[in-house]
Amino acid sequence: MDKRLNKTWESCVKCGICRSVCPVFKEEKSEPYVARGHITLLSELIKGNIGFKEHEAKDYLYKCLLCTTCVEACPNNSETDTIVEIARHEVIKHHGLPLYKKIMARVLKNRQMMDFAFKNAAMFSSFMFKKNSDTSRASLETKIKTPVMEKGRLIPKLSKKSFMQKYAEYSDSKATLALFPGCLINYTYTEIGDAFVSILKKLNITFNVPKKQLCCGAPVYFAGNFEDAAYLAKKNLDLFENLDIEFIAVMEPTCASMIKNDYVKLFMYLEDKEYEKKARDIAEKIIDPVKYLYDYTNIAESINNTNLKTTYHDPCHLKRAQNIKEEPRFFIKKASNFSEMKEADRCCGNGGTFSIDYRETSMKIASRKVRNIENSKADYLVTGCSACIMQLSEALHKHGDDHIKTIHTLELIEKALTV
Ligand code: SF4
Ligand code: SF4
Numbered sequence: 001m002d003k004r005l006n007k008t009w010e011s012c013v014k015c016g017i018c019r020s021v022c023p024v025f026k027e028e029k030s031e032p033y034v035a036r037g038h039i040t041l042l043s044e045l046i047k048g049n050i051g052f053k054e055h056e057a058k059d060y061l062y063k064c065l066l067c068t069t070c071v072e073a074c075p076n077n078s079e080t081d082t083i084v085e086i087a088r089h090e091v092i093k094h095h096g097l098p099l100y101k102k103i104m105a106r107v108l109k110n111r112q113m114m115d116f117a118f119k120n121a122a123m124f125s126s127f128m129f130k131k132n133s134d135t136s137r138a139s140l141e142t143k144i145k146t147p148v149m150e151k152g153r154l155i156p157k158l159s160k161k162s163f164m165q166k167y168a169e170y171s172d173s174k175a176t177l178a179l180f181p182g183c184l185i186n187y188t189y190t191e192i193g194d195a196f197v198s199i200l201k202k203l204n205i206t207f208n209v210p211k212k213q214l215c216c217g218a219p220v221y222f223a224g225n226f227e228d229a230a231y232l233a234k235k236n237l238d239l240f241e242n243l244d245i246e247f248i249a250v251m252e253p254t255c256a257s258m259i260k261n262d263y264v265k266l267f268m269y270l271e272d273k274e275y276e277k278k279a280r281d282i283a284e285k286i287i288d289p290v291k292y293l294y295d296y297t298n299i300a301e302s303i304n305n306t307n308l309k310t311t312y313h314d315p316c317h318l319k320r321a322q323n324i325k326e327e328p329r330f331f332i333k334k335a336s337n338f339s340e341m342k343e344a345d346r347c348c349g350n351g352g353t354f355s356i357d358y359r360e361t362s363m364k365i366a367s368r369k370v371r372n373i374e375n376s377k378a379d380y381l382v383t384g385c386s387a388c389i390m391q392l393s394e395a396l397h398k399h400g401d402d403h404i405k406t407i408h409t410l411e412l413i414e415k416a417l418t419v
Helices: 023-028 035-047 055-062 068-073 081-094 099-108 111-128 183-187 190-202 217-223 225-242 253-269 273-283 291-298 316-322 326-337 360-376 384-400 409-416
Strands: 127-132 139-142 153-158 175-182 247-250 309-313 381-384 405-408
Touching: 023 360, 023 405, 035 055, 035 081, 035 253, 035 309, 055 081, 055 190, 055 309, 068 081, 081 217, 099 111, 111 127, 127 225, 139 384, 153 384, 175 190, 183 190, 183 273, 183 384, 217 225, 217 253, 225 273, 225 384, 247 253, 247 291, 253 273, 253 316, 273 291, 291 326, 291 409, 309 326, 309 360, 326 409, 360 384, 381 409, 405 409
Parallel strands: 175 247, 309 381, 381 405
Antiparallel strands: 127 139, 139 153
16 A cells, blocks of 8 residues: 555644534444544554454444534544545455345446436336335335335436437537546436536537546445446546547535546555546546636526525535635525525435445434425525435435425526526
8 A cells, every 4th residue: 555645644633623523323322333442443453463353343344424524623634535435445355245245346437228228217216116205306215125225225317318429419529528427427416417417518528428438436436346436537637638629517415536636546556556647637627617607607697586495505515625605606606595504514325335234324424414404494405415405305204304405406496597
């Protein structure tokens, strides 16, 4: 492992400030579930003082949302997320991956297999799911318990045609703006991608949708599966490197953060200098779509107030990983009657597979967010991440708040646009 990564866990002075901000610690009230505990555990594991056999050690390292709230609060810049990611890699080196994460990695590495899996899942979804039209967005509800989902869990509806299939004609475009939808927008929330395309068309901005793009690798990287993450990262970096583009608008904040920040860390860990350099070069081109509209267009002049009553939730990978918090608020305030909720930047509790592996804790964390949304008196919860939309649509439903609609910032901008 690259020595530059050692400093990440040498910096913790055990002050305990992270205990006051960690959403998981707030629910679990147990030291191993907080940054300081994760750091101590990893140090002991690296020194060989404890092994990976203990079920608890494995559990403690996976029961973290990687929300980076502790990293933001830490006076010593301890990078708990990096430490946890490396520790998880150590865990799977010794114990391997759970079966569903192995299958997931296989599917994510092959676009044809993914298209096939989602197309068939959409066709046969009625066997396992029923439509739930009460929620703020079209959802499917599980009819039976499966190894990864309990009965009654809500997931987004699956699109008949993926975003990339819908916009396949743009794959050969010579435009200097490339679009990277991310898997959730590509296969489920395609309407969010449609909203961005509609905005770009209204502004006469040309774009391309590179057809060879693969999953960014975040779901496998966060599981500690660095080998499959590196496979996906290399494919995407080679693709982007060969395109004559100025920007890659990455619609999912988690994918953007993965490509911008985590690819570099991954190749540092693997001591792959060639791809570390490629990752650093591409990182400069990655941009969030709302940030792109804010920095490089004059769209603000064409936004009218829709008079919707809104509040905003900061996605972790947008606010903390990309430092984007004012730009969405600027547009939302222009487009609606906005009221700031309490703890707007507190994690929603999704955390990718955290919401599958630790369902009860995940929903408890979401419940606190729901109370803050209710208290804002908004009719629309705006956010910039479709994983947060999925988590909070379900949490609002479980609390009887289906009247509060979830909407992506891009959808609100599109609604308010007068051109
Ligand atoms: S991770 Fe940071 S905030 Fe937490 S105990 Fe260590 S130094 Fe303090
Ligand atoms: S990343 Fe989030 S969940 Fe994990 S220890 Fe830090 S604050 Fe807690």
